[in-house]
Amino acid sequence: MAKDQTFDDLSAVRRPVETAxxxxxxxxxDPAMWDEEKHAVLFANWAGxxxxxxxxxxxxxxxxxxxxxxxxxxxGRDGVVRVFENxxxxxxxxxxxxxxxxxxxxxxxxxxxxYGTDGRLVSTPHVGGPGHNTHxxxxxxxxxxxxxxxxxxxxxxxINIDGKADPFEVVHADLLERWKEFGQPLIHxxxxxxxxxxxxTNWKLAVENYCESYHLPWVHPGLNSYSRLExxxxxxxxxxxxGQGSTLYRQIKGDDxxxxxxxxxxxxxxxxxxxxxxxxxxVLLGAQRDHCFAIILQPNTIDSTSEHIHxxxxxxxxxxxxRAKNSAQWKVVFQEDVFxxxxxxxxxxxxxxxxxxxxxxxxxxxxxxxxxxARKIEAHREGx
Amino acid sequence: MSDLxxxxxxxxxxGDQWGLVGxxxxxxxxxxxxxAACFFLTQAYIYGxxxxxxxxxxxxxxxxxxxxV
Numbered sequence: 516m517a518k519d520q521t522f523d524d525l526s527a528v529r530r531p532v533e534t535a536x537x538x539x540x541x542x543x544x545d546p547a548m549w550d551e552e553k554h555a556v557l558f559a560n561w562a563g564x565x566x567x568x569x570x571x572x573x574x575x576x577x578x579x580x581x582x583x584x585x586x587x588x589x590x591g592r593d594g595v596v597r598v599f600e601n602x603x604x605x606x607x608x609x610x611x612x613x614x615x616x617x618x619x620x621x622x623x624x625x626x627x628x629x630y631g632t633d634g635r636l637v638s639t640p641h642v643g644g645p646g647h648n649t650h651x652x653x654x655x656x657x658x659x660x661x662x663x664x665x666x667x668x669x670x671x672x673x674i675n676i677d678g679k680a681d682p683f684e685v686v687h688a689d690l691l692e693r694w695k696e697f698g699q700p701l702i703h704x705x706x707x708x709x710x711x712x713x714x715x716t717n718w719k720l721a722v723e724n725y726c727e728s729y730h731l732p733w734v735h736p737g738l739n740s741y742s743r744l745e746x747x748x749x750x751x752x753x754x755x756x757x758g759q760g761s762t763l764y765r766q767i768k769g770d771d772x773x774x775x776x777x778x779x780x781x782x783x784x785x786x787x788x789x790x791x792x793x794x795x796x797x798v799l800l801g802a803q804r805d806h807c808f809a810i811i812l813q814p815n816t817i818d819s820t821s822e823h824i825h826x827x828x829x830x831x832x833x834x835x836x837x838r839a840k841n842s843a844q845w846k847v848v849f850q851e852d853v854f855x856x857x858x859x860x861x862x863x864x865x866x867x868x869x870x871x872x873x874x875x876x877x878x879x880x881x882x883x884x885x886x887x888x889a890r891k892i893e894a895h896r897e898g899x
Numbered sequence: 900m901s902d903l904x905x906x907x908x909x910x911x912x913x914g915d916q917w918g919l920v921g922x923x924x925x926x927x928x929x930x931x932x933x934x935a936a937c938f939f940l941t942q943a944y945i946y947g948x949x950x951x952x953x954x955x956x957x958x959x960x961x962x963x964x965x966x967x968v
Contacts, residue, residue, distance in 0.1 A: 629945060646967060648968060
């Protein structure tokens with residue numbers, strides 16, 4: 516712990532960027548802080564769980580563990596994507612242990628209670644004795660799967676575990692307005708347009724690195740050759756979100772000069788504009804004229820994170836070759852960041868690190884994120 | 900029912916859930932008494948329910964007729 520900060524003191528983090536310190540080491544290495552942040556930051560807000568395209572067809576089910584909670588991402592036969600606790604209401608048995616297509620009902624492998632793809636409890640075999648499938652004490656209407664509050668935007672499935680956050684549209688009204696032109700179908704590029712990076716870092720460091728463009732010329736020299744630092748601007752919406760934008764976005768081209776088709780109806784801003792925003796707490800989004808991406812940060816432990824990357828296009832008929840080239844290009848960029856976020860994680864074990872000082876010119880997006888985390892922790896401690 | 904028992908055990912061992920639906924329905928037909936029949940019908944119905952087996956509506960109707968759904 517930094518010598519000038521106490522475990523509970525977040526006042527230095529919430530100062531203006533010119534005088535603020537970053538979050539203390541404890542927020543990256545202390546198990547007690549990990550547990551507190553789990554509730555204050557990840558459970559109490561709209562956290563990213565997955566993308567809806569992971570369950571593309573009715574009946575598709577995917578079990579996902581989120582901070583130790585067994586969840587089930589499920590597209591019902593009605594086409595609606597929902598998130599449930601992946602347990603039977605009878606004995607708490609795990610219902611679905613691997614991704615699968617639910618053809619009829621979800622049958623618990625223990626006593627075979629069955630659930631519809633909308634979560635309703637539809638059958639309770641032998642619950643009243645052999646061959647008797649009802650009992651007055653078992654009211655099926657009250658025993659459907661426990662649904663987790665969820666909201667889908669930008670194909671991303673956001674969940675609010677504690678159920679107390681303001682509605683997603685309220686919390687993110689500003690960003691929804693900012694990116695309203697992308698409120699149109701985003702077509703997932705498929706298997707060649709998704710990959711996962713396993714990173715030995717606390718999830719917050721991945722957010723912090725993504726937010727800012729300061730590191731581009733040093734860490735991404737290739738990217739900086741066509742997306743230069745001086746063409747970037749900070750996106751800093753205190754209490755809401757942060758990131759970076761570019762005023763000189765250049766489309767990826769195939770060997771024949773072909774490009775991906777643009778999203779429909781975009782204003783001229785997006786001709787050369789691109790924006791990259793961290794949707795707090797753990798979703799990183801990119802918006803560009805010809806393709807978008809979503810990165811879901813899955814916090815596994817205090818110092819390990821899975822980064823799930825998904826690329827999107829405007830149509831279903833994009834070039835296989837160009838898609839593969841684009842995926843490879845982004846993978847290089849995101850892999851270039853790995854040593855940075857892992858290095859900063861190791862650095863958090865240095866007892867005299869005080870959270871660091873920010874460049875007021877270049878680090879305001881990172882400070883914005885720290886300030887948001889600090890305010891959420893303080894609100895949690897105050898019980899508000 | 901020894902032959903049917905053998906076929907049921909074989910279907911369970913093979914994970915042939917589709918076959919279990921028919922075999923348990925067959926067991927229900929051979930059962931002595933309503934409770935025994937409904938036990939087997941339930942087994943058939945539940946395995947079928949998971950698979951969206953075409954026999955499910957008929958199995959449901961038989962159970963419903965005995966007040967067992």
